[in-house]
Amino acid sequence: TKNVEQRLQELQSDPRVSEIQPNQVLCGVCKQWIKLQVYREYDTSPEERREELERDGRCERIEPHQVFCKLCMRQVGLHVKKDYSLSIWYRHVKSCSNKVTK
Numbered sequence: 111t112k113n114v115e116q117r118l119q120e121l122q123s124d125p126r127v128s129e130i131q132p133n134q135v136l137c138g139v140c141k142q143w144i145k146l147q148v149y150r151e152y153d154t155s156p157e158e159r160r161e162e163l164e165r166d167g168r169c170e171r172i173e174p175h176q177v178f179c180k181l182c183m184r185q186v187g188l189h190v191k192k193d194y195s196l197s198i199w200y201r202h203v204k205s206c207s208n209k210v211t212k
Contacts, residue, residue: 120197140165159194168203181206 121130128138133146144162146154154162156174163172169186171178174193179186179202186202189195 154196156193159196162196163194163199166199169199179203179206 118130121127121135126137126139127135129136134143135146136143144154144158146158160172160174163169163177168180169177170180171185172194175188175190177186177188177199178184181203186199188198
């Protein structure tokens with residue numbers, strides 16, 4: 111489990127985040143505020159993570175622990191202890207996009 115400093119550092123390193131507050135971040139892509147979990151500073155709720163996956167046109171068949179990647183046409187497993195985990199998805203997309211464009 112990440113502590114507050116680790117969650118803050120992760121948000122600061124995310125190029126999509128343009129402004130950070132303890133309970134919300136400003137998305138640099140859609141220019142909307144995204145609420146973070148109330149009881150954990152700098153962490154998104156499962157509902158917010160699911161909504162972000164639903165907005166991502168590269169995936170479909172979104173479930174708490176897996177999504178289907180439309181780029182490589184494969185099932186991608188997400189974190190088993192954190193519903194709709196984005197970190198594994200974005201890591202997959204980065205490597206998958208490199209393979210698809212080559």
